[in-house]
Amino acid sequence: MDGIFLKVLNMSISASWLILAVILLRFLLKKAPKWAAVLLWGIVAWRLTVPFSFESALSLIPSAETFNAHNIQFETPAISSGIPAVNSAVNPVLGEIFAPDPMESVNPLYVWTGIASVIWIAGIAAMLLYAAVSYARVRRRVAESAPYEDNIFLCDHVKSPFILGMVRPKIYLPSGISDASREPVIAHERAHLARRDHWWKPAGFLILAVHWFNPLCWAAYILLCRDIELACDEKVVRRMDLAEKKHYSTALLECSTGRRPVSVCPLAFGEVGVKERVKHVLNYKKPAFGVIAAAVAACAMVTVCFATDPNGTVHSMRAASQENLPETADLREKYPEYFELGTFKGLEVYVWQMAENDYRFGLMYGTDREKTPEEKLALKGASAEEMARILSAYDIEDKDIFVIPWQNPISSYMVTEEMAKDPEYISRIRAMLGLDGVSAPSVRETVSVPGNDIPADDSGRISAEEAADAFGIPIVLPKNSNWIADAEYCLVDGNNLRITYHDLIADADCTLSVSKNADLDLPPMDYDEALNETWEGTTAGGQYITVSVRHERNHEKMTLAVWEYKEYQFAIMGEDDSNVVIPKAALNVIENLD
Amino acid sequence: MADIQLGAVEARFADIIWASEPVTSSELIKLAAAELSWKRTTTYTVLRRLCDKGLFQNNNGVVTSLLSRREFYARHSRKYVDETFSGSLPAFLAAFTSEEKLTAGEIAEIHELIDRAGE
Known part of the structure; x- marks a missing residue:
């Protein structure tokens, strides 16, 4: 839901530039036919509803994605309006107010986005509820009507003529309408039907319901309604002479007055002032070809410059470059x-x-x-x-x-x-992966160094071969890297060798200690005698060796395997759930002895 | 008797009653459905309103007039009135004009605009 809200918000913001351009163009194209203005609003509607767009190098939209969902959720909050001055003014403030708290999982702007999207949905619901309620009221009012001709009905309870219905639209006239006004009014409503205005107007309202938070969309809807009326008037009076135009204007005036003024409903804003319409009707001349051509060119220009996204703004530059x-x-x-x-x-x-x-x-x-x-x-x-x-x-x-x-x-x-x-x-x-081939890669330590008593410096660290040289015997851990990892050989002194490794099967850090001509210095432990075991191993030379395996009384996982070979004493210590992994490691070491 | 005023649609309905009275309300519903495509509830609503105005009476489902058609039109001009109602049309309907408050001066100004056009 948040994602849809952000998408709509971004669409609304980029369409706002188009709306401003269309408003400006309406003033410049005063002489042009009004259908051109309605067409421009159609482009606005397309921009407000269709989530994808074309990219164009000529686009004058600063940014196609002011609020990036990813930035809002995870990064330091920032917008990319496409206007450097706006970004540099807004982003430090955003960053300060909505700075991500490392202790929190998401940054605060993300939470606010969630709240905003709930308000957004509530606004849409309110708009649709208004539409449904007022539609139902009109339906009830026109139930009491009398057929006049075709799809035209008379009704006592309406004040001005209108069209109701999408599939089988009906024209309703106030029953008190004068005979003189009736024909011009019917002509006007039929022109509405021919222009499909009974579809475009509700469609515009539906789009407004989704973009209700954008004041420019309200302005666009109001202007659309005015332009629709003026375009419809133009269609009716196109073939009229002056007397007929005067007759039509009088009908307009009659339908706007002569009735008691009703309470001003804040939503009955769509209509254009009757004076403006009368002037427009009386002054209407067939537009010259040049004017129409200019209007079409202007529409095309606006489409290219404001209905397209700037090049390369889609999410990521890298994404655009890897098309194959x-x-x-x-x-x-x-x-x-x-x-x-x-x-x-x-x-x-x-x-x-x-x-x-x-x-x-x-x-x-x-x-x-x-x-x-x-x-x-x-x-x-x-x-x-x-x-x-x-x-x-x-x-x-x-x-x-x-x-x-x-x-x-x-x-x-x-x-x-x-x-x-x-x-x-x-x-x-x-x-x-297409990442930096050149810069120094950073590798994270996957396993921490086990044991606290290991000298911090590397002075005692040696390779397995050096250990074998120093001790005169090969001391080899199992070669399987699925089992033993991170083996480190460390010469404690001339007679003591310590090998630390990670046992992947037991998931434990273990220590193999070897001492030559000396007793192993094992930590004092309280062994559970009942758990004592002995394992038998054979050296490469065929010598049997007994491994004594003991378990700590209060910490059963802690396992110690001890054995002797010639003048050497061996011990492996570590946590071992399975009770077999450490003894098996011991047998493996023994197998590699001479 | 108070002045009775009818809207044009109400007058059409009243004509049906005058033409066929005395008429049962169920018969009236059929007639209104045939001539005006009204629903039962609409017929009842309008009938009750005209009875309240003192034009007709409904006695146990039989509708008769209190004023004959001739009596009514002798007393009232044929000029229909507009019913008053509150609220205006939904913004999304394609209407002919909006209801707007024009002052007498503004109306005169527009009239002059129309009259002077083409001079």
């Missing part, structure tokens, strides 16, 4: 959730690979926290082309789009840690 990509509308249907994201903290593009050259992309709003596995698993995998198109729908700078590699568990294709952190890998993927 899949239609955004289809994408909105396929990935609706990717089009409704807040960009306050940037956008996060998660990328995973199903095969070597099969990249999939998921999109999420930016946050400071790491996304949960559930959130990531819910992502639909779009192609690079599709994601590029989706991103182009956002008004966001490339540097605020973060590309984050992710090992999707459903994929057997491994994205290793090295690949994920390789700037070249990231920039290649950013290039696929």
